[in-house]
Amino acid sequence: MKPRDRSKARELALALLFQDHFQRHPPIKEAFALLENKQPQIRERALHIREGVKERERELEIIIEEYSKWKKERIDIIDKTILKMALYEMLYDPQVPPAVAIDEAVELAKKFSSGNAYRFINGLLDRVRKEKMRRQ
Numbered sequence: 001m002k003p004r005d006r007s008k009a010r011e012l013a014l015a016l017l018f019q020d021h022f023q024r025h026p027p028i029k030e031a032f033a034l035l036e037n038k039q040p041q042i043r044e045r046a047l048h049i050r051e052g053v054k055e056r057e058r059e060l061e062i063i064i065e066e067y068s069k070w071k072k073e074r075i076d077i078i079d080k081t082i083l084k085m086a087l088y089e090m091l092y093d094p095q096v097p098p099a100v101a102i103d104e105a106v107e108l109a110k111k112f113s114s115g116n117a118y119r120f121i122n123g124l125l126d127r128v129r130k131e132k133m134r135r136q
Contacts, residue, residue, distance in 0.1 A: 001041050009045035010085065010104055012038060014112065016050045017081045052088045060084040063091075067124050067131075079117050082108045086125050091132065098129045 001009075038046075053060065064083050065072050072080070086105035089096040102125045109118035 001045065005039065005042050006045065007104060007107070008038075009042045010049065010108060011111075012042060012046035013049035013053075013085060014078075014081060014108060016046060017053055017085065018078060020050075020054070021077055021081065049085055049088065052092060053084045056088060056092065057084065060087050063087055063128060064124070067127050076113065076117065078113050079109065079121060082113070082121055083124060086121070087128065090125070090129060098132075102126060102129065 061072065061080075061084070064075070064080065064087070068075065075083075082105050085108075086101045089101040089104075090098045093101075102122060105125055106118045106122050109121045113121075
């Protein structure tokens with residue numbers, strides 16, 4: 001899969017996870033609307049990320065709480081979602097180098113979040129990366 005397609009898949013996964021946050025049982029119609037007209041590999045990758053994040057959501061939230069200087073309630077939903085996606089890819093997807101997961105998260109934050117949120121996201125993910133590399 002091309003890097004540009006992976007980026008599109010991450011954007012789609014972000015939209016799906018953001019939608020999931022607000023709706024306990026997302027309406028099928030809205031979920032399919034997000035997925036329609038997307039290339040099959042982009043859809044598959046987005047759904048893979050979404051499912052991986054959802055399966056490990058509590059664990060990812062604990063990591064965010066551990067590495068953040070802020071209380072979890074203070075972190076914007078979009079930023080928390082971007083962090084969960086990047087952490088999932090960094091820690092559980094061997095196809096994605098940690099540096100790529102961090103760079104992609106920063107780009108998502110610049111595009112979809114507010115102000116300097118990308119700096120917070122970059123700093124937190126970089127601390128996790130350095131800590132995890134020391135343990136290996």
